[in-house]
Amino acid sequence: MASLFKDPNKLSAYRDRRFPGTQEEYEAALQASTTVYIGNMSFYTTEEQAYELFSRAGEIKKIIMGLDKNSKTPCGFCFVLYYSREDAEDAVKYISGTMLDDRPIRVDFDWGFEEGRQWGRGRSGGQVRDEYRTDYDPDIL
Numbered sequence: 001m002a003s004l005f006k007d008p009n010k011l012s013a014y015r016d017r018r019f020p021g022t023q024e025e026y027e028a029a030l031q032a033s034t035t036v037y038i039g040n041m042s043f044y045t046t047e048e049q050a051y052e053l054f055s056r057a058g059e060i061k062k063i064i065m066g067l068d069k070n071s072k073t074p075c076g077f078c079f080v081l082y083y084s085r086e087d088a089e090d091a092v093k094y095i096s097g098t099m100l101d102d103r104p105i106r107v108d109f110d111w112g113f114e115e116g117r118q119w120g121r122g123r124s125g126g127q128v129r130d131e132y133r134t135d136y137d138p139d140i141l
Contacts, residue, residue, distance in 0.1 A: 056095070068119075079110060
């Protein structure tokens with residue numbers, strides 16, 4: 001039987017190489033985290049728009065917008081910190097794939113926000129994947 005929603009018990013295949021521990025510690029952190037990573041956002045999406053959408057899954061503690069490390073402008077991702085694990089699971093389960101500013105956003109569990117992770121990691125200051133993009137995307141500056 002097909003499922004309409006993402007299984008919150010399945011962890012993303014993505015592995016943050018900057019995580020300071022082992023694979024087992026990383027997976028344990030993902031299982032307990034109340035933080036979600038949102039990707040594929042428009043550079044024009046505001047924190048208020050993200051709050052409006054993600055507050056439907058539960059009470060939000062904080063939103064951290066991803067910024068280009070050089071220009072300090074939004075670069076297509078953010079972190080949403082919830083007060084409870086259940087709210088984070090609801091966000092992953094129900095909001096991933098939702099259209100926000102005409103873009104299907106990706107919502108995944110994150111191991112937890114630490115200062116410095118809000119900056120883009122690409123050579124140009126933004127996201128790494130944007131440096132390999134071959135098609136024109138009008139939502140990217």
